Amino acid sequence: MAERLEFDPRNIPSPDYSNNTYATIRRALVADANPPNISTEAEAEQHLRDQWDEENRALRERYKIQLEEDRAVEEARREAVAEAQPLQEAERKAKEAELAKKVDKKRTLLCSFKPGEGVGYIPQQLHPYAKKLMAARKYVPLWYFLPEATAEAKERSREAVDTNRFQIAMDGTDSTSSSLTLVRSHRVQASPNAIPDSRLTWDQVMRAKSSFLNALLHGELTEDFVKMFAGFYMGMDMHPELREVHGDQVLALYHAEMRRAWYERFKQRKPFDLAVFSEDTLEKCRIEVCRQNNERTIKGE
Numbered sequence: 001m002a003e004r005l006e007f008d009p010r011n012i013p014s015p016d017y018s019n020n021t022y023a024t025i026r027r028a029l030v031a032d033a034n035p036p037n038i039s040t041e042a043e044a045e046q047h048l049r050d051q052w053d054e055e056n057r058a059l060r061e062r063y064k065i066q067l068e069e070d071r072a073v074e075e076a077r078r079e080a081v082a083e084a085q086p087l088q089e090a091e092r093k094a095k096e097a098e099l100a101k102k103v104d105k106k107r108t109l110l111c112s113f114k115p116g117e118g119v120g121y122i123p124q125q126l127h128p129y130a131k132k133l134m135a136a137r138k139y140v141p142l143w144y145f146l147p148e149a150t151a152e153a154k155e156r157s158r159e160a161v162d163t164n165r166f167q168i169a170m171d172g173t174d175s176t177s178s179s180l181t182l183v184r185s186h187r188v189q190a191s192p193n194a195i196p197d198s199r200l201t202w203d204q205v206m207r208a209k210s211s212f213l214n215a216l217l218h219g220e221l222t223e224d225f226v227k228m229f230a231g232f233y234m235g236m237d238m239h240p241e242l243r244e245v246h247g248d249q250v251l252a253l254y255h256a257e258m259r260r261a262w263y264e265r266f267k268q269r270k271p272f273d274l275a276v277f278s279e280d281t282l283e284k285c286r287i288e289v290c291r292q293n294n295e296r297t298i299k300g301e
Helices: 020-031 041-105 128-135 147-163 202-219 223-237 247-267 279-299
Strands: 164-169 179-184
Touching (some): 128 147, 128 202, 202 247, 247 279
């Protein structure tokens, strides 16, 4: 393959074969007895000029062919690009449509509303951790159903809106090569402010019970279970122990012990009727409350 010419041979100036630089060559051509039978330096000069013209003509012809080949290659490239462009455009639109679908799946579904129809009250917002455990039918401390937990749930809800974003990262060299990266930073986790049932006051138990009973629906429990829990709280609320000196403390502890025990047995698939009052457990709670009060008295609390 001939070496590629990087210049136009037409721009090469013809040498001046009449000057002293070529005198030796001219005299040699005159003295040479072989053809082309040159007898004067003028004929030698013309011979050199004719040779250069012939060589330059050959270079010009090569350069012309080279330019035609370059034009043919460029034209083929443009045609290939033109042919590929519709396909690339179709692929780009298909990827954009796929990205839009992925983002759309994460959106809240749009639904209709009735103009002029408001809401009488705002339902209490359940703490996400409590909602998760209730849906799984697992034990959750009653603190999560108090107003303090509701306030925390509202705050976490705002954080979830602020921190859940969709980020589209283009990982290709052009718009036809891309991928979607979804970043979610909010996680459902236990509250660091939660208080165990054993440390709740009777007033807190009574304030939280309604929210707890409503939340039972998240676990899709049957009506029998809901009635049982309602009977559990009603039985404590009407128990004569509340009329005793430390009755509220005793029943608060009874609530903690019995509810925990019921969920442990439920996990073992051996639940009992929580609405049936356990006098034996109540007596143990009396003894424990008496011990705690005596201990505080000794310490001067």
